[in-house]
Amino acid sequence: xxxxxxxxxxxxxxVQAPAPxxxxxxxxxxxxxxxxxxxxxxxxxxxxxxxxxxxxxxxRPGEADGREYRFVSESDFDAMISSGELLEWAQFAGNRYxxxxxxxxxxxxxxxxxxxxIDLAGARQVRRAVPGALLVFLAPPSWAELVRRLTGRDTExxxxxxxxxxxxxxxxxxxxxxxxTLVNTSVEDVCHQLVALTEAPSxx
Ligand code: 5GP
Numbered sequence: 001x002x003x004x005x006x007x008x009x010x011x012x013x014x015v016q017a018p019a020p021x022x023x024x025x026x027x028x029x030x031x032x033x034x035x036x037x038x039x040x041x042x043x044x045x046x047x048x049x050x051x052x053x054x055x056x057x058x059x060r061p062g063e064a065d066g067r068e069y070r071f072v073s074e075s076d077f078d079a080m081i082s083s084g085e086l087l088e089w090a091q092f093a094g095n096r097y098x099x100x101x102x103x104x105x106x107x108x109x110x111x112x113x114x115x116x117x118i119d120l121a122g123a124r125q126v127r128r129a130v131p132g133a134l135l136v137f138l139a140p141p142s143w144a145e146l147v148r149r150l151t152g153r154d155t156e157x158x159x160x161x162x163x164x165x166x167x168x169x170x171x172x173x174x175x176x177x178x179x180x181t182l183v184n185t186s187v188e189d190v191c192h193q194l195v196a197l198t199e200a201p202s203x204x
Contacts (some may be wrong), residue, residue: 002143008202018111021131022202024102026194028122028138028175029030029168030093031150034199037138038117040191041198049107052173055078057095060155076090088125093163105146113198118170123178132202136194139192141185146172 001037022119028034042050054070056077065071072080080086087105089098099116107114140146150164158169175181180197182190 016131018109020202021111021113022198023108023114023116023125023126023133023198024198025118025126025133025135026138026196027118027120027135027171027178028184029140029146029171030164031146032138032140033187034117034138036187037184037190037194038115041115041194044191045195045199047058047111047133047193049103051099051104051114053097053099053116053118053150054086055097063095070100080173086187087129088122090119090125092121092159093167094117099126100190109203115198117160120174127177134180134197135178136197137175137184138180138190139172139175139181143172192202 026034026038033036039047039049052068052070054072054077056072056074057069059071063069063188074096077089077098080098080100080192081089085102086098087101089096097119099118099122104114104116116122116157118126118179123135127135140149146168147165148169156164182193184190
């Protein structure tokens, strides 16, 4: 005789928990065009949730608190580190940036793919904290093109640009640590590839 509890054990009639979604990390040197790709991806695939980082840097013109970043004080950032609220955090060009852990974990558990756009140090921390995460490196078409993009940005003083170039050199060399490299020759193509990678179920 069939055991009636077997059906229940198989989950018959129960609401199935969604399969956990994939956490994808997009990293790469400053100036490579990560934020342009992410802005394009936001329009192309509203299903993918883009984490909003906290930062101690001042807002740039046009940036709104809670949209590009949550802008916090040094002491607020310290408190978030001590309470374990950050999945990862890093110092970049004199400011601190971090990913709030809870919203990322909630989305993944409910089956929503999550994308983090963070620096190399942060990507390494995610690799350790979330072994199933997919690490994507966005590379420039060439070094000359990266220098052109970084020096063409007139919102930063020269010493900040110089510092960013130095960081970018170190970051370019780290591309081999990533699962996949996408070369940013076309925002459209990169966005298309990134949507496909991000929406794949975790573990594929
Ligand atoms: P920006 O000041 O130009 O917005 O960002 C500077 C760098 O910080 C970029 O390389 C960006 O990817 C990185 N970044 C932004 N948010 C985070 C974060 O939450 N964690 C880490 N580790 N880096 C971040």
